[in-house]
Amino acid sequence: MNTILNVYYRLLENAGYWAVLILTFLTVALIVMGIYLLFLRKSREEERLEKLLPSSKIPFKKKPKLLEGEGNGFVTRFAKPIDEIVANKPGALHKSIRLRLIQAGWRSNAAYYNFITTKVLLGLIFPLSYLISRFFFTFSLQFVLLCLLLAIIGFGLPDSILGFVVRSRQNRIMRALPDALDLMVVCVEAGLGLDMTFRRVGEEIRPLSHDLSDEFHLTNLEIRAGKPRNECFKNMSLRTGVPEVSNLMTILIQTSRFGTSLAKALRVHSDAMRIKRRQIAEEKAAKSTVKLIFPLVFFIFPAIFVVLVGPGVIRIINVLFPAMGG
Template sequence: MTYYFWIVDNLTYFGLLLLVFCAVALAVYGIYYLFLKPNPTEERLERLVPHGDAGTHVKPKLLDDNDSGFVTRVTQPINELIAPRSGDIAKRSRLRLIQAGYRSKHSYQYFFTAKVLLALLLPVLYLAATAFHAFSLVRILLVVLLLVIGFGLPDSIVGIISRSRQKRITKALPDALDLMVICVEAGLGLDMTFKRVGDEIRPICSDLSDEFALTNLEVRAGKNRADCFKNMSLRTGVPEINNLMTILVQTNRFGTSLAKALRVHSDAMRIKRRQIAEEVAAKSTVKLIFPLVCFIFPAIFVVLIGPGVIRIIKVLFPAMGG
């Protein structure tokens, strides 16, 4: 009987949940009907194309394979309606995605769609969870705050991934420089050096290996070397890579010794890494102050002073009470 009255009291809540479920189901069905329904022209061509000798059916490709995926076909309308296609915002967003390792032509589309969906989803979920509360200024401010958080969350995630990738590249770069020095001194050209270093450095850092391989492909395709080196610097966003590419451009322009320049740059990078390690070690003593004061010192005080305080309470309080 108790459960019956509980269900009756919360009937409005269950009705609202049912309406939300029906709305989501209709939205999913609408997305499927609008973007994933079979193309009549494609179905007609399928009937006209004859079967092969082995009984296999060759399906005509009216769309590019990369454009016919579920996620792409769902996010493309949102991207076309809202996402900026040009300008500084679009360029910076694409550059951040490339620096994070997302080079696909659909990455910007997925990224901006995620920003829009999160900006709408978080406030809607909050409003659904607090549907029975009266509207107030606090609720409005929370909705605006969740909208801003949802819109900026993909940027934060991409920034974290990009910084992690840059750290991996920076850590593996001195080893790659040593390999470049060995390859150049062995008589290999710069193009083959990039290819060989990319192959050898892959077990250590696949991100740096991919950048070397991509730069080598650009050079082999006939692109200007200076532009290829500049593109590699932009794709990584690592200052050390920028310095290396500047050295390669200058040696190529002025005809100086590449092996000597790479060796000097490698030594300078190792000195810089040692200085960074020493700086981190020097900061560790300052960073230990807060854990010591907040966690370790209170425990030490309890162990040292606690027994004395207990003894004082047992001896003095009865005497003071008479």
Template sequence: MPITTILLFAATFAIVFGAVWVAMSVMRPSTVQRRLGQIQREIPGAVPQDDNREWLRQIERLARPLAQLSLPKEGWENSALRTRFIHAGWRAPEAIPFYFGVKTLLAAGLPMILWPALVGRFDASQHSEFMTLLFGSAVIGFYLPNFVLRFKVKRRQRDIFESFPDSLDLIMVCVEAGLGLDAAILRVVEEMRTARPAMAEEYELLTLELRAGLPREKALRNLAARTGVEDVSMLVAMLIQADRFGTSVADSLRVHSDMLRTKRHMLAEERAAKIGTKILFPLIFCIFPSLFVVLLGPAAIQVITALRSVTAN
């Protein structure tokens, strides 16, 4: 057997063995986890189990070495990327190493995947094009999580924007019924937890900050900063002014709710007015050609048949 084949087999064995050993060492439960598992087996129900969070911790332990290669060294806590994480609702400590670990893995993995597929398609004179494709795949892999994060932020902010007027109506009804603002927000959290989890989560964090002793003005400003939605910022400014000058919270909520309802109605009319323009290009490029084929196809076949018969005669 050639020495190169032996070295290839040895390198493959070393890589596979090292990967399996690292995975086993990372996935092995720690001493605290083993002790908690023993308590759970001895006294069922004594320790609450959270399997999803446990898997997140395991993934975070695997991704942390890769995340160190792309994680910013300074200014991370005050960066715009950290703000987008908050707007997306990714507040778990495991989200940061997982995100940057995926960026590093994609940036290094996509060129390695494309290398065997492209190595036989380029000759020595096309070396620059070959390296350009590999570099482009690395850039795409590095910035692909950014687009996913941006999509997540827009989707969550849209969910909050659509559910915010309904939650405001519920708060207004609760306040008019005699509840305080804090109790009304807590009641809205219980009602919207299933239907609108994003809005309920933000209100729940607001109530937790108020219970922890944070001033109401600071807690409300944190709510506006966490969501990044303009309507929530306007509500926060209105509530701060109402609390500062002693005006009626119920009247302020009613005025703001009417304004939001009018805004939603105007946005719906705007989107309906854009339908005619947006549907023009699908009509021209998709529907009209198929109609021409169906309507003019038989006539074109008859014309071609008649011309062939005339030419043959």
């Protein structure tokens, strides 16, 4: 009994330390669980298909959709009232958050609500964790400012991650676009229509770029659904956010409006894209010498200096200093 009381008294003496430790563990656990539930967990449709088709060797693959369902989970029920208070219901491409999510490859309404929920939770968890831990200490102006800073960091962290994902996807699309243009030129010169060209290019470019392939398939689906072609091309430009894709869509709109040669326009644009890509590569190669200065000065040069000068310094210390003192 005395041992239990001693342990209890020691816990009370170090209550602040244990509170910080428990809150840190809970914060990390909630973040890991949220990442798993939002991104790594399989959907109910995939789990049901795997149960119904256990012997199938062909993996279930989602096809690109123009608009996916909102979902009926806790995240949707939590974020939908917030969305109705802050802004109108997202459904158009011109909505800034919605557009950035689409440019990142997340097209569903559930992705929008997941993003809003993540921003709110991180904006609350970071300062609340610090606030609860400070119940065992004294309050100050520095403490209040730090809570505000943690709230800003937690609320802005999803935007930074989303921006990184958008830029990565845009770079992948931009790298694969010249090859897709060459395929479009071949298909058009072979006599295929623009609808079949989009479908064929989407199939052939998939091993090289899944993102660009999905965009071609989505545009083809929009055209088949009866939307005007100009609107479909503008939507593809908005979904990618890549200037080169916007230029391509502008060329397609102008050729259909003025009746000019589509194959010739695509070939000229493809040559311009390749020249631009080569210029970008040359620019990066020219900048590499400047970027190598910093690792050379701070990492490589000190090691070389120690190797070359070190033995001489040691010999001077061992030989010259005793002679001067003696």
